[in-house]
Amino acid sequence: MLEPGTVVAERFRVLRSLGKGGMGTVYEAEQLGLGRHVALKVMHPHIASAPGFSERFQREAQVLARLRHPGSVEVYDYGLDSGLLFLAMERVSGETVDSLLMREGALPVPRAVDLAVQVLEVLEAAHAQGIVHRDLKPANLFLESSPGGERVKVLDFGLAALGGELHARLTQEGMSVGTPGFMSPEQMRGHPTDGRSDLYSLGCVLYELLTGFPPFPVMPSAEIVVAHLYKPVPPFHEVRPDLSVPERLESLVRRAMEKLPGARPPDAAAMRQELLAVLAEPLGPPPLPKKRGEGKKTERGLGGARHEVPVPKPMPGGTPVGVLVPRHQETAGNTLVMSLAACGFQAWVASETEPWEAFGALLVVADGRESLAWARALAARPGSPPVLLCGPADDWDLVTGALEGGLFDFVPLPLDPIDLTRKVSRAQKLKR
Incomplete structure (x- = not known):
């Protein structure tokens, strides 16, 4: 010091x-x-x-x-x-977006989108020079007053890692740089990053600007990493039932937070144009006013503490779910069937010879890399329903292989009933 x-x-x-x-x-x-x-x-x-x-x-x-x-x-x-x-x-003067959110909670749609557009303008210029920020978060976005209105300054480019030869890790191979609550999946895995990693982080920021909550509730860092790697982003209405956000805007935010870089907007310019198009559309009626005493502090508690995000109720579909297991994993298969039944699904341990047209989804119980290859082969069969791989949450190779190998999703063990229900329901909906 x-x-x-x-x-x-x-x-x-x-x-x-x-x-x-x-x-x-x-x-x-x-x-x-x-x-x-x-x-x-x-x-x-x-x-x-x-x-x-x-x-x-x-x-x-x-x-x-x-x-x-x-x-x-x-x-x-x-x-x-x-x-x-x-x-x-x-030397800049003003306040961080983090402080703004702490004081005011969720921002009106036009203001939140305008701030994101300004950040994307900076990212366009940075990415054009091969600079990837890699630590975008509300605390690194500074608000200054200017004659033209509110101006965003992006801080901490000095800690960014550049593309090409400067992608080398700061101290050793595999070291990641950033803040877990806003890091892209590829950055968490220590993989090469490009501008689309910044778009993921900005998607997390915009999610919080619009809802008052981060995409995933405050939890230990390891759990946040797991959530960003494979958990779907909660829809806005699950976090804020009172919120009125254009569907096109929510879709863009969720697309920016896709697990695979190729599923996100291609670059900062494309995302900025989509946000400007949202601003140009009528935003509909404003949300109902809150009662006295409700509002900002219920969205973000004092001292940075946040209330827990409400979890959705299970909404299982009617089509049955097939569970496929290696021969020596019958116990795990039966446990998974019981868990599915407890969530309201019809499920049973299936065999590869059964007709799959009746299944809304297939869950494969993982047993090493061989199970991953097996699940990929099943997913590639003509007429196969969506295939989900179920395995240990801390097996990063398995999680990554499932997300990048053409499977519908990864279901971590130990099972989370809400997570299990959401993913299987989404798979069934896709099958229908």
């Missing part, structure tokens, strides 16, 4: 600390000679000393310094001074 009065690189005098994060501390500092106040980000020593990090950081800074957009924070200087790796940036 640098004390006020400390001079960095003979040109920045530290005035006060502005905040501390996982990668470094940000200070307000005066640029000597110019009298300009800047935001000085100083990386934590254990990060700055990691092999190769200093070189990558300074190469990033050179690219970031060329990113000139009204919605991005301008980079003034960077360097290494007595072991201190620093980045001097434009």
Whole structure:
């Protein structure tokens, strides 16, 4: 921690600390000679000393310094001074979107969409230079007042990982950078990312702007990772039954949060155009006013605590569900059948010789990678109903293989009745 009065690189005098994060501390500092106040980000020593990090950081800074957009924070200087790796940036004033949500809760549709459009304009400029932010979240979006109205500034591009050679992990292979509640599935798995990863994160942000809640309720980080990897995004009406959001807008938000990058909008420009089209349409009647005492604090509690998102009631379909199991997994198959029955489904352990036309969905109990290949082969058969793979939630290879291998969905063990019901119901609906 640098004390006020400390001079960095003979040109920045530290005035006060502005905040501390996982990668470094940000200070307000005066640029000597110019009298300009800047935001000085100083990386934590254990990060700055990691092999190769200093070189990558300074190469990033050179690219970031060329990113000139009204919605991005301008980079003034960077360097290494007595072991201190620093980045001097434009000092912004105002408040973060996170603070705004804490105070006001969900935003009106026009305002939420306008903020997202402004962010997408910045992302267009960044992606054009190969810069992927990789940590978009309400706390990294700053609101400034300007003569033209509310202006969004996107913060923390200084921690972004660039495409190409700069996609190398910050300290070691497989390390992910970002905030779990807003990270894309491919980023969580440590896979290469491109601009579509930022669109996923922005979809999470827009979901919260419109509903007042994150896509998945506050939970331990490991559970949030699992939710983003394979759980469907709850529809708006499940989170806020009183909310009135255009169907086209909700569809776009959910598409931005698709698990596979190829299912999302192709780029920031395309998503921005779709949002502008939503703004151009009539938005319908405003939601009913809330009673006195209800509102903002019921959506986001004080101190950042959020009330739990209501879960939907099971809505099972009428077509039966077939359960397919390896020979030595009969017990697991019977347990799954009982769970399905408890949720209101007709289900039984099926054989490969049964006619499948009568089934609304098939659940395959996983037993290693062989089961994944088996499920894929079943899904590829002509006339096959939607196939879901059921296996351990912590088997990332299995989860990833199911999502990327043509299967309808992945059902984690231990079973969550609500999750099981939602996924099987969706599969049955697709079959019909």
